[in-house]
Amino acid sequence: MxxxxxxxxxxxxxxxxxxxxxxxxxxxxxxxxxxxxxxxxxxxxxxxxxxxxxxxxxxxxxxxxxxxxxxxxxxxxxxxxxxxxxxxxxxxxxxxxxxxxxxxxxxxxxxxxxxxxxxxxxxxxxxxxxxxxxxPHPRRLRTALARDPAQLSLSGYVLGFQLPWVPERHLIRHGGALVE
The missing domain is CATH 3.40.50.1820 (Alpha/Beta hydrolase fold, catalytic domain)
Structure with missing residues (x-):
């Protein structure tokens, strides 16, 4: 790094x-x-x-x-x-x-x-x-994630950042257009 x-x-x-x-x-x-x-x-x-x-x-x-x-x-x-x-x-x-x-x-x-x-x-x-x-308060967020599929979908990007190499690959796709 x-x-x-x-x-x-x-x-x-x-x-x-x-x-x-x-x-x-x-x-x-x-x-x-x-x-x-x-x-x-x-x-x-x-x-x-x-x-x-x-x-x-x-x-x-x-x-x-x-x-x-x-x-x-x-x-x-x-x-x-x-x-x-x-x-x-x-x-x-x-x-x-x-x-x-x-x-x-x-x-x-x-x-x-x-x-x-x-x-x-x-x-x-x-x-x-x-x-x-x-x-929101973390307890409220956890409840919403567990009960509301729409909220889980909206918050799904956070999980993507926790997967090995996925964020890096996403950023360099298309010649690094997202970085510029």
Whole structure:
């Protein structure tokens, strides 16, 4: 796996970039502002940049706004294992502590919201509040997947990403047209 181009990750702006170690891995964060911590957790296939507008608005509202790159994304570590919801949730709560805070409001999108829900369930003293964008509560999602064939069909693309080589083959079909 090649490392990401730093100029595509460390984009200049009013925020500052740094690496923070938590849960045995190194995480890239972009942060702005002072006050209570609001931690933004991106979805798939995003990275911290997805939250650039919210970082500014939330910091201007009097909060410490931090957007992270989850493990495997952006400039964060890319270990061979640890991509399950429990480990990712431990990464998030570990990052809250590594940032020197006792608690945070988590804002997650898609997969990031699933991770945030998991973190809130596992560590309610650390997760002061939760905003989940484009992701229902995991129990509700499981029920819908089990009972509603239409929802299972709509969510089927997620399973495709878990099959060996299928995503890669899909991306390079037709001369790599999807990549361009």
């Amino acid at each position: 090649t490392a990401p181009n730093p100029s595509e990750i460390y984009v200049d702006g009013p925020w500052r970039h740094r690496a923070v170690t938590a849960n045995g891995s190194r995480f890239h964060v972009a942060e702005l502002g002072e006050g209570p911590l609001v931690l933004f957790v991106h979805g798939f296939p995003e990275f911290w940049w997805a939250w650039r507008h919210q970082l500014v608005a939330v910091a201007e509202a009097g909060y410490r706004a931090v957007a992270m790159d989850l493990r495997g994304y952006g400039a964060s570590d890319k270990p061979p294992r640890g991509y399950d919801a429990l480990t990712l949730a431990a990464d998030v709560t570990g990052l809250v502590r590594a940032l020197g805070e006792a608690s945070a409001v988590l804002v997650g999108h898609g997969e990031g919201a699933y991770v945030a829900w998991t973190a809130a369930t596992r560590s309610p003293k650390i997760v002061r509040g939760l905003v989940a964008v484009s992701m």
